[in-house]
Amino acid sequence: MNGWPVFFQLIRKDLTVFKRSFWKKFFDTSILFITNVLAFGYFLQQEGAHEGYAAFFVIGAIASFGFIEIVGKVGIQLADMGGDRTIFHTLVMPIRSRMVFYYMGISWAMTSILMSILLFPLGKLLVFTEWNLAGISWWRLMVMFVTANLFFGYFALWLTGILKNMTDLNQLWLRYIAPMWMFGGYVYSWQSAYALSPIVGYISLINPMIYVMEGMRAAALGQAGYLPFWVSILMLWIFIFACSLHASRRLRQKLDCI
Amino acid sequence: MKKLFLQIKHITKNYYDGRRVLKKALQGISLDLYQGEVLGLLGVNGAGKTTLVSILATLHPPTTGEILWNGASIYDALLPFRSVVGYCPQHPNIEKDFSLGENLVISGQCYGLSKKEAEERKKELAKDFNLEPYLDANIDQVSGGYKQRFLIARALMHRPHLVILDEPTVGLDSHIRRELWDVISSLRKQGITVVLTTHYLDEAEKLSDRICLIHEGLVRIIDTPENLKKQHQKNSLEEVFLKFVDDPNAEIFSGEA
Numbered sequence: 160m161n162g163w164p165v166f167f168q169l170i171r172k173d174l175t176v177f178k179r180s181f182w183k184k185f186f187d188t189s190i191l192f193i194t195n196v197l198a199f200g201y202f203l204q205q206e207g208a209h210e211g212y213a214a215f216f217v218i219g220a221i222a223s224f225g226f227i228e229i230v231g232k233v234g235i236q237l238a239d240m241g242g243d244r245t246i247f248h249t250l251v252m253p254i255r256s257r258m259v260f261y262y263m264g265i266s267w268a269m270t271s272i273l274m275s276i277l278l279f280p281l282g283k284l285l286v287f288t289e290w291n292l293a294g295i296s297w298w299r300l301m302v303m304f305v306t307a308n309l310f311f312g313y314f315a316l317w318l319t320g321i322l323k324n325m326t327d328l329n330q331l332w333l334r335y336i337a338p339m340w341m342f343g344g345y346v347y348s349w350q351s352a353y354a355l356s357p358i359v360g361y362i363s364l365i366n367p368m369i370y371v372m373e374g375m376r377a378a379a380l381g382q383a384g385y386l387p388f389w390v391s392i393l394m395l396w397i398f399i400f401a402c403s404l405h406a407s408r409r410l411r412q413k414l415d416c417i
Numbered sequence: 418m419k420k421l422f423l424q425i426k427h428i429t430k431n432y433y434d435g436r437r438v439l440k441k442a443l444q445g446i447s448l449d450l451y452q453g454e455v456l457g458l459l460g461v462n463g464a465g466k467t468t469l470v471s472i473l474a475t476l477h478p479p480t481t482g483e484i485l486w487n488g489a490s491i492y493d494a495l496l497p498f499r500s501v502v503g504y505c506p507q508h509p510n511i512e513k514d515f516s517l518g519e520n521l522v523i524s525g526q527c528y529g530l531s532k533k534e535a536e537e538r539k540k541e542l543a544k545d546f547n548l549e550p551y552l553d554a555n556i557d558q559v560s561g562g563y564k565q566r567f568l569i570a571r572a573l574m575h576r577p578h579l580v581i582l583d584e585p586t587v588g589l590d591s592h593i594r595r596e597l598w599d600v601i602s603s604l605r606k607q608g609i610t611v612v613l614t615t616h617y618l619d620e621a622e623k624l625s626d627r628i629c630l631i632h633e634g635l636v637r638i639i640d641t642p643e644n645l646k647k648q649h650q651k652n653s654l655e656e657v658f659l660k661f662v663d664d665p666n667a668e669i670f671s672g673e674a
Contacts, residue, residue: 160496168527176514245510248571251474252527253496417478417495 162254166262169249173266177273185277188224192278195220196285199346214290214380217282219345222375223368224278225271225308229315230336232267234328236319246414256416260316260407268312272305299378299388307371310395310402314367317402320409343368348376349386367398419451422579422610423473423491428482430468430634442468443479444634452578455601455611457625459618461662465634466614467507470581473612474504500528503572507583509564511556517567518543518552521574528575535574542570546600562593569600579610586620598624622654630661637661 200213239245249259283290322328343366344352353360363369374391382388410416430443443465450456458466471477473484475495484491491498512520518539525535543549546566551559559567565585572580582601586594594617601624604611615621621628622642629639638645638661642654651657 160500162496164529165527168523172512172515172523179514243510243513244506244508245512247476247506248504248510248524249527251476251499251502251504253499253529254527255495415477417475417492 160253162258165252165254166258169254169259169262170266170269174269177270181273184228185274188227188274188278189281191227192220192224192281193285196282200286200289211289213286215348215376216346217286217290218376218379219372221275221278221282222304222307222371223340223343223345225275226311226315226340228274229267229271229311230318230332232270233315233318233322233331234325236263237322237325237328240319240414241324250414250416256411256414257407260410261403263319264309264312264316264403264406266312267315268305268308271308271311275308276304294381295379300375302392303374303378303388306392306395306399307375310367310371310399313399313402313406316410317406320406320413339366339368342366344372348384349373350384367395370394370398419454421449422452422486423450424485425450425473426483426485428469428472428479428484430465430472430477431480442634443472445482446631446634446636448629448636448639450579450610450612452610453605453608454626455605455613455624457621457628458612458614458631459616459621459628459658460614460631462616464631466631467583469631470504470583470612470614471506473579474502474581475499476504500575501578503575503577503580505565505568505572505580505582505585507587509556509568511564511567511571513556516553516555517548517559520556520567521552521571524571525574530575538574538576542573545603546570562589562596565589565593565597566600569597573604577609579612580604582611582613584614584616586615586617594620618654618658628654630658632662 196213196217199216203216204210204212236246246259250256254262283292318331322331342363344363345368349360349363349369349372352363370386370391373386374388374395377385377388377391425446425448428443428446429441431438432440432442446465446469448456458469460466468477472479475491475498478492486494486498511517512523515523521539521542522532522535525538526532530538539552543552546569548563548566548570551563551567556564556567569580569582569585572582585601586597589597598620601611601613605624605626613621613624625642627639627641628645630637638657640648645657646652646654649657649660651660
């Protein structure tokens with residue numbers, strides 16, 4: 160007997176919940192996406208941003224917007240742990256607790272993928288002529304897209320493990336996520352940071368978000384001007400392993416489970 | 418002769434604040450559980466009843482000690498053991514994104530039932546527990562009594578051999594309590610082993626084959642309700658209970674029973 164049948168049932172359960180609220184969530188995400196693309200992609204060009212900046216920005220937004228959906232899950236999970244504790248029903252099922260935590264990371268990554276995949280056609284529509292699809296390496300983009308969302312899933316799981324309660328989550332956005340996002344290459348490339356100051360460039364390399372942005376842009380816009388694609392992939396997998404292992408340990412301690 | 422189902426050996430459970438021991442919830446509990454019996458766990462608030470049953474349900478690990486099932490540790494056969502246990506917790510931990518009926522089916526499928534089997538089992542249990550009118554309802558739309566019925570039904574979805582009921586009737590009206598008593602009695606008739614924690618002495622006396630009184634993390638007494646009253650020359654279980662709770666020097670049961 161192993162826990163895989165339970166693992167897949169739990170993923171199926173989460174996808175069912177996600178399916179029921181998908182269009183509402185996608186509508187909300189689209190509003191944020193469209194306003195960001197229009198403001199940064201078009202108006203910023205009037206302020207002197209380079210030609211092609213709209214496409215550059217759209218890729219970064221597509222890469223990172225699934226994370227918004229996932230951080231919401233952290234809040235739901237923390238509320239559950241401090242309230243209804245439905246997770247305790249899962250933790251007495253015939254599945255190991257560490258597999259329950261790994262399922263959560265994967266399930267969250269899958270919802271993030273499903274949420275942000277539709278942003279590709281929407282992004283193309285918004286910056287129609289500026290984004291040349293002929294330059295995309297589709298298989299690299301797919302590898303990077305899945306890797307980036309797996310990172311988001313396990314990073315969110317790690318946050319669930321280290322945060323005590325919902326109050327901490329409010330601080331998390333302001334103290335950690337916002338700087339991580341803004342200094343993670345959301346509106347500029349790593350090369351720009353390095354050009355500003357090599358020290359800033361090197362410090363940026365400890366931020367996993369930089370690898371998400373650089374990797375996605377290298378796959379979608381071409382390698383020139385970005386960190387090597389495979390370095391971004393490798394670094395993200397290191398972060399995925401570190402987050403998943405530490406999250407599993409912390410959650411087992413936090414929930415005092417077997 | 419009664420067949421042994423579980424052996425609980427010298428279970429302790431400490432709660433920590435960092436490295437400091439905050440509370441010694443269980444201080445070395447040993448008892449045997451026989452197949453098909455209803456064991457009533459009694460004790461005041463904080464006695465360690467919920468801690469013990471959550472360890473039995475494999476939700477939390479003990480600090481020290483062992484639980485043997487078929488002669489081997491349950492921790493060496495964790496998943497097979499979990500598949501024969503049904504746990505009804507004190508707090509209704511029900512998925513609010515699904516109706517009660519969907520919750521039952523999902524739970525059944527997670528325990529290895531096919532969709533068809535889970536649907537059939539859901540109908541069967543809904544009938545037994547009078548849940549049929551509420552299968553499409555959300556948990557917030559039903560009363561406390563129906564929440565408890567649902568929790569017991571969910572614990573029974575996969576036809577477990579051991580059912581753990583943690584204060585299933587707390588806070589319920591007396592007529593609903595009595596309806597749930599019938600449910601618990603029917604489990605015994607089906608040969609299911611039941612561990613029942615309760616504050617109600619009448620409930621424990623009526624439903625339990627044996628009663629185990631836990632106080633300050635230790636088993637103080639364990640026997641049939643009739644034997645307890647006879648041995649301690651008391652007219653009611655309540656008097657026996659008060660004697661052991663009030664008297665810190667009363668003999669502590671420490672062996673297997």
